[in-house]
Amino acid sequence: MSTDWWPAEVVQHDRRSPDIAVFRCRTLRPLPFRAGQHVPIECPYLPWRSAAYSMANAPRLDRVLEFHVRAPDRADGVSAALVHRLKPGDTLRLGAPRGSLTLDPYSRRDLVFVPAGTGLAPAKALIEELSRFNRTRWIHLFRGEPDDPSFYDRRALDLLAERHPWLTITRARAGLADLVAAHGPWPDHDFYVSGPPAAVAAIVHRLESCRVPPTRIRYDDVALKI
Incomplete structure (x- = not known):
């Protein structure tokens, strides 16, 4: 092989x-x-x-x-x-790992994760990595999901927030990009966006319209099956 x-x-x-x-x-x-x-x-x-x-x-x-x-x-x-x-x-x-949706090793800014659908997967991986050394950075995660306690991985996210006081989870039933914008401004945060390509494109466009510099928005520009 x-x-x-x-x-x-x-x-x-x-x-x-x-x-x-x-x-x-x-x-x-x-x-x-x-x-x-x-x-x-x-x-x-x-x-x-x-x-x-x-x-x-x-x-x-x-x-x-x-x-x-x-x-x-x-x-x-x-x-x-x-x-x-x-x-x-x-x-x-x-196969061999690929992708650039990884933590910036030089940044000390607070972080905002915006995962759409099963784009939650890389967000959870990054939060797990942060949990091994983070002591000073606040982490915000915005999640689009129905008002259903049994929704996919909802309990796992709640447990993460219980374990890590620096993690805040905000949920919305619709309008994920608008929800993130409404909680701004975001003058000095790093953004990590993940999910289906169309959702990622919409979220990135909304963030740029809120004057978030493109250099502080990370996402993979390939069509993943996440």
């Missing part, structure tokens, strides 16, 4: 809703990546086809990776296989 691929055994698979799954896998050898990056995934049900997904955790010694996947209605691609067919014991192939 090419050294450009990392075999990974699925150790847990949870259907969080009819179209969303959260699963964890363990690579057989360490995968060198940074929080916020993504990897192509190939599953046994669609060999030779792959799609890119963001890790939902920072690197760990146990080599476990978490992924959040949404499969739209009537989808029949890699996302559908990962949501509807994947099960513990299956072996995935992960």
Whole structure:
């Protein structure tokens, strides 16, 4: 097998809703990546086809990776296989990590995370990385979700906020970009935007209209299946 691929055994698979799954896998050898990056995934049900997904955790010694996947209605691609067919014991192939949605090692500014949909995955990875050393920076996370306590990963986010007093979560049922703008101004914050490309583009445009410098807005400009 090419050294450009990392075999990974699925150790847990949870259907969080009819179209969303959260699963964890363990690579057989360490995968060198940074929080916020993504990897192509190939599953046994669609060999030779792959799609890119963001890790939902920072690197760990146990080599476990978490992924959040949404499969739209009537989808029949890699996302559908990962949501509807994947099960513990299956072996995935992960490609080399890519992506620039990583922490700025030189910034000491407070941070704002704006994840749309399963774009929550890289935001959680970055927050996990911050939890290992952050003592002085305030973190704001804006989340678009329905008014439903059982909504995908809501409880996990609440637990994060309980553990870390520097993390504030603000939720909205609609108008995520407008919600962020309404809580401004943001004179000196770093922004991390993640999610489907159309949602990312709308949020970035709204932030720039609020005079947030483009140099302080981070996002991946590739169409991820997150």
